[in-house]
Amino acid sequence: MRGLYALKPWYTRRLTSIIRVAVARGLSPDVFTAVGAVSALGAGVAIAYGNWILALVLLAGRLAGANLDGAVARARGVSRPWGFVLNELGDRAGDLAMFAGLVVLAERTLDLGWGTGWATGWVLIAAVCATLPTFTSLSGAGAGAPRLNGGPFGKTERCAVVVVATAVPAWIPAVSALIVVGSVVTMLVRLRTIHRLLDAPAPVAHPAGDR
Template sequence: MDGLYALKPWYTQRLRIFLERAENQGTSPDFFTAVGIFGAAAAGVSIAAGWWPLAVLWLGVRLAGANLDGAVARARKVCRPWGFALNEIGDRASDLLMFAGLAVWAASQGGPGMNWLSWPVIWVLAAALAATLPTFASLAAAGAGATRRNGGPFGKTERCLAVIVAAAAPAAIPVVGAMIIVGSVLTAALRLAAAHRELATAAA
């Protein structure tokens, strides 16, 4: 169950012009990691202000950066362990920036001023915490020698889409938050189950 992650090869193909230019010019993959973080930061600011159409654009930049860093590293044959670490840090930072923007937007929905103890804010914070579970599951499994798994059913792309929906329809924040929580727990469980099968087979 790869979810929208199954569209990654298609999206990479759409970014082919940037990939080829980076390969020809010797651009560092780390540049695209930084681009992804910048896109997430800009998206967070846009979401906090309620400018969800602009956030769609910036989250597209975020996903493009996250896609291209690995693609450029493979194309230039400069994959390295530290690049893997930077990629993970970039993805986690990008998620935090995106959810921070949504938390600000949620806090502004209760009338004048910022209501940080409102239920919408609590839902956003709970969703942000749950969103870390799939990555924890993948990294724990990879540390044990299993494949580092990505994708869905509720991965990075689904989180971006869910946050856009919540920003566009603030009344739906509790529903979207619950969906992120359930989807993230399910994704983590499926990744751990797949890793368990892989490791058990390898040990047999």
């Protein structure tokens, strides 16, 4: 159950020309990590003002940056652990900016008073729950499992539904509830996968020539 993350290879292929230019000019993958983070910050502002078209464009830029940093690193043969750290920090900053914008939009359009509205509360709960799949994946990676990404409700799905909430602010509580449920389900799916991977028996080494 990979959700919209299954479209990542297709999306990366659409960005092939950018990858070629980056390789030809020796651009650092960190440039694209920064582009993704800046796009996410801009998207947060667009969300706060209810501009869903600009939010859509900038969140697409965020996803493009997240795709390109790894793709360029692999194409140039410069993948490194520090790049992984920067990518994770950029993703977390992007989520924070997106939800901060949604909090402002909820206050402006539904609650009309800072800290007093139930819609804002739903967004804050959603923001916390959205971290659960990532914490689960990083915990598994720390124990030796692969870093899991994707659905059923991952980063791409979060971006998509936040754009919907930006376009129709009255749906912010419902969208927030969807993020809560989807994030918890994704966490459980990843936990099950990590448990299976970590509990898999190690392959038995056979002596040379033993068939």
